Amino acid sequence: MGTGDTPDMIPSIRKGDSDKPGYMVVGFEVIPCSVMHNVDSVKNLQKYGKYPNAVKCDPNTASMPIKEGQPIVFTYEVTFEESDIKWPSRWDAYLKMEGSKVHWFSILNSLMVITFLAGIVLVIFLRTVRRDLTRYEELDKEAQAQMNEEVTAL
Incomplete structure (x- = not known):
């Protein structure tokens, strides 16, 4: 060999x-x-x-x-x-x-980088979803207020 x-x-x-x-x-x-x-x-x-x-x-x-x-x-x-x-x-x-020539430090380093990048993507995703949900709640509150005005006007 x-x-x-x-x-x-x-x-x-x-x-x-x-x-x-x-x-x-x-x-x-x-x-x-x-x-x-x-x-x-x-x-x-x-x-x-x-x-x-x-x-x-x-x-x-x-x-x-x-x-x-x-x-x-x-x-x-x-x-x-x-x-x-x-x-x-x-x-x-x-x-x-x-x-034992396994490069444990390299493996651990790669896992840490993957975890860090996945965390950043998760934070961005959660902030976007939270912002969208708040907009939908505001639209829902405005629609409820208009319906209440129409009901009380009758």
Whole structure:
């Protein structure tokens, strides 16, 4: 079982193209790195061409200062590694966490936010209903007063 921290791949079979092996990515890892590139050495490179010099990457340092008006050179490198992880079990490392890694604080925080927002909606609803009921009572009192005037006038 993999940890999901490395690039993991498994062979797959594509429909109608079973003679050519295919792969499905079941995990990946991104390592950002700042490298001081020589602009002149990469000017004549073709698309997908190899970088002329070996790149030494230290993710803890930023070694490429950026100046206004200066072109920025960037590259990326992709490495694929085969793994025994099957496609249906790619999430097992995250779904079957061992130990008590339940985030109780996050759960409690979410419940408190939901309760607070529901309380605000309830208060607004009750104020609106109360205001409507008072208007209807005033209309009812006016109608009663008119009926009493008509009855006493007869």
